Amino acid sequence: MKITIFNGNPDGGNDVFDNYLKRLSDALELREHTVTTLTLREMDIRYCIGCFDCWLKTPGECIVADASQDVCRQFIASDLVLFASPLIMGFTSALLKKAHDKLVPLIHPYIGIYHNECHHMPRYEKYPLTGLLLEKGRDSDEEDIEITSEIYRRDALNVHLHFASPG
Amino acid sequence: MKLTVFNGSPRGQHSNTRMLLEHFLDGFMTSKDNTYELAYLNHLKSRDKFVTMFGEAECVLLAFPLYTDAMPAMVKTFIESLEPLCGREGNPAIGFIVQSGFPEAIHSRALERYLEKLARRLGCRYIGTVIKGGVEGIRTMPSMMTRGLFKSLYLLGRKFGETGSFDRQIVLNLGKPERLTGLRLLSFRLIGRYLSRSKYWDRKLKENKAFDKRFARPYTDKAKS
Numbered sequence: 118m119k120i121t122i123f124n125g126n127p128d129g130g131n132d133v134f135d136n137y138l139k140r141l142s143d144a145l146e147l148r149e150h151t152v153t154t155l156t157l158r159e160m161d162i163r164y165c166i167g168c169f170d171c172w173l174k175t176p177g178e179c180i181v182a183d184a185s186q187d188v189c190r191q192f193i194a195s196d197l198v199l200f201a202s203p204l205i206m207g208f209t210s211a212l213l214k215k216a217h218d219k220l221v222p223l224i225h226p227y228i229g230i231y232h233n234e235c236h237h238m239p240r241y242e243k244y245p246l247t248g249l250l251l252e253k254g255r256d257s258d259e260e261d262i263e264i265t266s267e268i269y270r271r272d273a274l275n276v277h278l279h280f281a282s283p284g
Numbered sequence: 285m286k287l288t289v290f291n292g293s294p295r296g297q298h299s300n301t302r303m304l305l306e307h308f309l310d311g312f313m314t315s316k317d318n319t320y321e322l323a324y325l326n327h328l329k330s331r332d333k334f335v336t337m338f339g340e341a342e343c344v345l346l347a348f349p350l351y352t353d354a355m356p357a358m359v360k361t362f363i364e365s366l367e368p369l370c371g372r373e374g375n376p377a378i379g380f381i382v383q384s385g386f387p388e389a390i391h392s393r394a395l396e397r398y399l400e401k402l403a404r405r406l407g408c409r410y411i412g413t414v415i416k417g418g419v420e421g422i423r424t425m426p427s428m429m430t431r432g433l434f435k436s437l438y439l440l441g442r443k444f445g446e447t448g449s450f451d452r453q454i455v456l457n458l459g460k461p462e463r464l465t466g467l468r469l470l471s472f473r474l475i476g477r478y479l480s481r482s483k484y485w486d487r488k489l490k491e492n493k494a495f496d497k498r499f500a501r502p503y504t505d506k507a508k509s
Contacts, residue, residue, distance in 0.1 A: 164294060164326075164328075164356075164357050164358050165294060165351065165356065165357065166294045166295065166326070167293065167294040167295045167299075167349070167351075167356075168295075169488075172485065173485070173488045173489055173492050173494060174492045174494050175494070175497075176489070176494055176497045176498050176499070176500045177497075177500040177501060177502040177503070178500075178502045189503055190503045193503045193504060194503070194504075205364050205367070206360075206363050206364055206366070206367055206402065206405065207398065207401055207402060207405055208354070208360065208363075208398060210360075210364075211357050211360035211361040211363075211364050214352075214354065214355070214356075214357040214360045215357035217352050217357075218351050218352055218356060218357050220352070221352065223503075225498075226485045227485060228386075230464075230469070230472055230473050233463065233464065233469060234386075234388060234390065234391075234463065234464065235386050235387060235388060235464065235472065240499070240500075240501060241501055241503075241504060256370070256405065260401060261401070264394065264397050264398050264401060265398075267394040267397070268353055268354050268394045268395060268398065269353075270394075271353040271391065271394050272352050272353040272354070275352070275353060275391075276352075
């Protein structure tokens with residue numbers, strides 16, 4: 118399986134988190150999986166500015182030639198994407214959210230009815246399974262994990278992903 | 285009352301969020317002695333100033349569009365910058381407006397839970413969250429189609445200016461429909477796709493001479509070639 122880990126740890130000094138991901142990656146590779154870790158803090162990813170040019174001018178691609186294009190390419194080529202982040206103020210990091218916002222080119226602006234709700238139509242035939250890996254912060258509690266999981270579950274519906282809840 | 289307003293739309297002054305806020309603030313300002321200051325969170329160089337504004341505020345309104353089922357990354361950056369203020373005595377009361385392009389409010393409910401928890405985390409009195417769907421495109425809609433929405437925002441702002449609270453009935457009405465049901469669901473199934481394609485997105489794609497590429501899959505097409 119081709120696995121991509123989105124490392125949303127904004128703090129290069131937090132080596133506990135990065136080391137955990139390294140051990141996880143090593144363990145998965147021992148099981149014959151191919152693992153790529155995107156260390157987002159080292160990538161030049163600009164904020165999504167809501168211009169919709171990725172839908173309306175250069176369909177399927179952000180008009181800004183930043184590293185989000187590499188992120189999108191890697192995402193769509195994966196069988197499993199793991200969104201990994203410390204919980205900061207009760208949610209995944211702004212760094213991870215910045216990369217997440219820039220996945221929008223991978224879906225259509227067109228809306229269809231799925232699960233009796235309006236959702237964006239898929240642009241690609243196949244999307245990866247996604248999962249969430251969270252590190253609790255000093256002030257984190259079970260409610261934060263539940264809310265964050267619920268938001269990611271909702272997003273998976275929109276992007277036609279299959280979301281595996283944290284166990 | 286002095287209100288500190290943060291517009292969290294990445295589109296800033298050209299946003300649908302701005303249009304909603306304008307009508308809310310018009311209503312808010314009908315109460316004597318009410319004042320407000322307004323900041324755009326897409327002015328990234330002003331981050332320190334935003335924290336100071338929040339720290340000195342009496343009452344805060346944070347408004348933004350739903351991005352990938354949550355807050356835009358710029359708004360999350362702002363929220364993270366408030367971490368040192370968590371639990372501080374004298375934090376302002378806080379309310380939220382979340383708008384989205386989807387017609388149903390259900391898309392924003394998980395985020396609403398987050399925002400309520402955020403107010404608790406900061407130690408702010410939680411005023412509430414206004415959820416309004418179907419907002420994408422209001423900038424180009426004829427005025428007859430937005431009149432009711434803007435009037436509701438105006439009334440919401442006016443009552444907020446008088447009481448410091450969101451009017452429950454107006455919030456409830458703005459949040460409709462919660463889900464699509466019955467005839468509405470059926471009509472979306474039958475004509476929604478056709479309408480959304482031909483009337484809005486396709487027109488813009490044609491204007492940009494990108495219509496022929498609308499189904500492009502650049503990341504798999506390039507990989508194959």
